[in-house]
Amino acid sequence: MPPPVSKDAVFVNIPYDEGFRRLYLAYIVGLTHLGLEPRATLGIPGGERRLDRILALIQSCRYSIHDLSRVQLDRNPPCTPRFNMPFELGLTVSCAKLGPGRHTWFVFEARARRVQKSLSDLDGSDPNIHHGTVEGVMREICNAFVRSRAARPSVPEMMRTYRGISRKLNEITAAAGARSVFEARIFDDLCFAAKAAISQA
Amino acid sequence: MGRSVTITTPIPTLEEVGKRLKMSKARQQRLIEIVRGSGNGQLSERYRNVSGSVEVHVRNGSSVKPDSSQAKKSKRAAAG
Numbered sequence: 195m196p197p198p199v200s201k202d203a204v205f206v207n208i209p210y211d212e213g214f215r216r217l218y219l220a221y222i223v224g225l226t227h228l229g230l231e232p233r234a235t236l237g238i239p240g241g242e243r244r245l246d247r248i249l250a251l252i253q254s255c256r257y258s259i260h261d262l263s264r265v266q267l268d269r270n271p272p273c274t275p276r277f278n279m280p281f282e283l284g285l286t287v288s289c290a291k292l293g294p295g296r297h298t299w300f301v302f303e304a305r306a307r308r309v310q311k312s313l314s315d316l317d318g319s320d321p322n323i324h325h326g327t328v329e330g331v332m333r334e335i336c337n338a339f340v341r342s343r344a345a346r347p348s349v350p351e352m353m354r355t356y357r358g359i360s361r362k363l364n365e366i367t368a369a370a371g372a373r374s375v376f377e378a379r380i381f382d383d384l385c386f387a388a389k390a391a392i393s394q395a
Numbered sequence: 396m397g398r399s400v401t402i403t404t405p406i407p408t409l410e411e412v413g414k415r416l417k418m419s420k421a422r423q424q425r426l427i428e429i430v431r432g433s434g435n436g437q438l439s440e441r442y443r444n445v446s447g448s449v450e451v452h453v454r455n456g457s458s459v460k461p462d463s464s465q466a467k468k469s470k471r472a473a474a475g
Contacts, residue, residue, distance in 0.1 A: 202404050229406030231415065257400065298397040319396040340401050358430070365429050382416045383426055389412045390430045 196253040196289075199296055203231045205251060205258035207282045210236065210376040214264065218375065219363065219384065220328040221259065223356045224335040226388040227347045230257070235282075237378030249285060256297065258286050259338070263304035263326060265312050280313060300338045302331070328356055347392075355391045362387065 206221050208214060225232045233255055238247045252258060260283040267273045283301065290297040301316065303309050304326035309316055322338055324330030332352040340346070359366075363375060366387055372380045407415070413423045 202402075202407070226412075228402060229404065230402070231407075257397075298400050300397050316396065320398070321396070338397065338399055340399050342403075345406060362429050366426065369425055369429060382418065383422075386409075386412055386416055386418060386423065387426045387430045389407075389409050390427045393409045394431055 196293065196296075197250050198254065199256050200231065200254055201256045202229065203233050203255040203257070205255040205286070206232050206234050207258060207260040207279050207286070208234075209261070209264040209276055209279065210234075215375060216328055216360075217261070217263075217324070217326070217331055219360060220331040220356060221261075221335070222381070222384045223359055223388045224332045224352055225339075226385055227352045227355060227392055228335065228339050228341060229345070230339060232381075232385060234378075234381055236376060236381050248282065249289070252282070252286050252289050252297075253293075257339070258297065258299045259302055259335075260286065260299060261302045262309055262313060262321070263302065263324070265308070283313075302334060304330075329353060332356070351395070355388060355395065358391050359384065359388055 204225050206225070208218060208221060210218070222232050233251060235248055235251060238244055238251070260279060262279055262283070264276055264279065267275055283299070286297065286299050290299055301309060301319070301321040303321040303323055306323045309321045322334035324334045329349060332349045336346070336349060336352075363384075366383050367373075367375055367380055370377075370379050370383055374380070375384070413420075
């Protein structure tokens with residue numbers, strides 16, 4: 195029995211490493227600006243049940259974003275590509291096929307036409323290209339999720355919030371006693387902090 | 396793959412977001428204080444004046460008042 199779907203929840207399937215820090219924050223701020231609820235696998239511990247919990251997380255979200263821009267080899271030994279993102283995209287596509295109308299997924303990439311090579315099974319579908327920039331992520335989030343004109347934030351507004359939160363990132367991390375922004379607690383804190391910054395503007 | 400979807404659900408309030416994340420009020424308040432600029436929930440703004448020293452103004456509601464402790468510090472630094 196699949197879990198109930200949260201209609202504002204967006205499963206964010208992205209790499210969790212320092213090289214992706216700016217875009218990680220951009221996804222959190224951008225989605226929060228649109229009144230959506232970013233969700234990630236950060237809080238899910240390893241072990242046998244991890245896969246079940248990832249599946250449950252995907253099924254509980256009405257939408258998902260899969261950023262397939264990290265196609266390089268990881269520099270830390272052993273040097274390998276990261277398969278988690280395409281794997282979780284595969285799980286999502288299966289869930290969407292098995293429960294039509296329950297889930298909509300989006301693929302984001304940094305470079306145009308690269309997905310056609312890295313994941314040719316997606317041929318015929320157009321990913322959202324963000325060019326590896328924060329502004330690009332904001333723009334593509336706005337292209338994917340459309341709100342009525344009155345409730346629609348502009349990309350410059352989203353960028354202002356992003357810059358504000360980015361300046362406070364170390365303070366937010368230190369206040370939680372965390373060592374990295376890629377921890378479940380910090381993810382929640384950033385979602386709340388982004389909302390607080392938006393509410394203040 | 397979706398091209399675009401139209402979102403019609405209402406945008407949640409800050410309180411609703413805090414509740415959904417199951418955050419304690421204290422943690423919410425701490426984050427609000429960090430985001431809004433100072434430890435006491437006030438927004439501080441820094442200006443560099445003509446002499447090159449930095450002035451910090453604390454925004455309290457709609458009025459902006461110079462922060463006397465910061466002004467003294469920057470004057471001392473400029474003199475020293």
